[in-house]
Amino acid sequence: MRLAGKRAVVTAAAAGIGRAIAERFVAEGATVHAVDRNADELVTLAGVTGHIADLTASDAATMLAEATGRADILVNCAGIVYPGTLLDCTEDQWATSLDLNATAMFRLIKAYLPTMVERRAGSIVNVSSVASSIIGVRNRFAYGASKAAVIGLTKSVAVDFVADGVRCNAICPGTVDSPSLRVRMQAQAEAAGESFEATHAAFSGRQPLGRLGQPNEIAALALYLASDESAFTTGTTAVIDGGWTVE
Ligand code: NAD
Structure with missing residues (x-):
């Protein structure tokens, strides 16, 4: 059991990549707090404690941290895509993209980090994308900008808290x-x-x-980054993209 004794919080856990991560963490012995706004899908996830929350609400992170208690692992997976170029993007779409894809991560890390620092242990895994500062993808303007913010945020947290025993890495998937x-x-x-x-x-x-890609392939990488097996890894942008960015 690669996560025995660990307490994990996983967002966007009702569907897709987040769900696969939550399921894999449960299978590896973690106590998992699964967060999503979709209650109907969340209740079908076995072996977790579910928390229904809209992570764009400004008090969602603090309320969640109060409800779950400490986390050894925080997986920030919630994200949204509005297709289109800069000219297609409305003010609302831009704001919502940054709000969920980047600001919600900031708030969640801020809510869980102090206890990680206190305990001198923690692994934060942020789901970004290759559509970010890695490559420009057509019609992914607001998405790419917000996912680039995730990479900057990840590296910043990694360097600021490396001496406190907290690691922070980003996963950058291709199409999943x-x-x-x-x-x-x-x-x-x-x-x-x-x-x-x-x-x-x-x-x-x-x-x-x-x-x-399949969600369980991303979950395998998240498991590695969350576990002590990756103790020498922080501040990385782990690309998992079927070779999309090789050329
Ligand atoms: P998905 O979009 O299919 O599901 C996302 C889950 O997030 C849903 O259960 C939804 O209810 C939840 N959610 C959405 N908004 C929320 C909010 N405001 N508060 C709480 N929960 C909310 O999942 P996915 O495609 O597996 O994407 C997961 C993450 O991976 C996202 O950050 C996405 O940007 C990233 N990603 C996905 C791909 C891909 O091709 N699927 C590629 C690169 C990165």
Whole structure:
């Protein structure tokens, strides 16, 4: 059991990557506090303590930390995509992207970090994306900007608290099969007047490996970064993208 005795908080745990991470952590012996705004899906997650919260609320992080108590592991996975270029992006979409993708992480880290520092132990794993400061992806303006903020935030926390026994790393996935990706593929197919299969093939083709990543593959990396096996690793941007950014 690679996480025996650890207490973990995982956001966006009801679906996709966050759900796979929560399930993997439970299987590896962690006590898992799973957070999501989708109550219907959250209750179907076995072996966790569920917390229903909208992480864009300014008091969500402090309320959560009060409810869960200390965390040895914090996985910030909640994120949202508004497709489009800068010219398509509304003020609301820009604000919401930064609010959930970056500000909610800031607040959650701020809520859990003091106890980690006090105990001189903690691993924070932030889910960013290759669409960030790593590469520009078409029609991912607000998303890419907010995920670049996640990388800056991660490195900053890593360097400021490295002497306090707290590690902070980012995961940068390529295209991963998840419920929201399927919704985006369906919408893009309808807008382009093409079949879902054709859009799926285009999204798969972005990865030289020729397929979408699976949430459990991202969960395996999150497990490594969360566990003591990665004790020598902090401030990294761990790319897991089927070779998308190799060239
Ligand atoms: P998803 O979008 O399918 O599911 C996300 C979960 O987050 C849902 O259960 C939803 O209810 C929850 N959520 C959304 N807004 C919330 C809020 N305000 N408060 C609380 N919960 C909220 O999941 P996914 O596609 O696996 O994405 C998870 C993370 O991985 C995101 O940060 C995303 O940006 C990142 N990511 C995904 C991909 C991909 O291709 N799927 C690629 C790179 C990075």
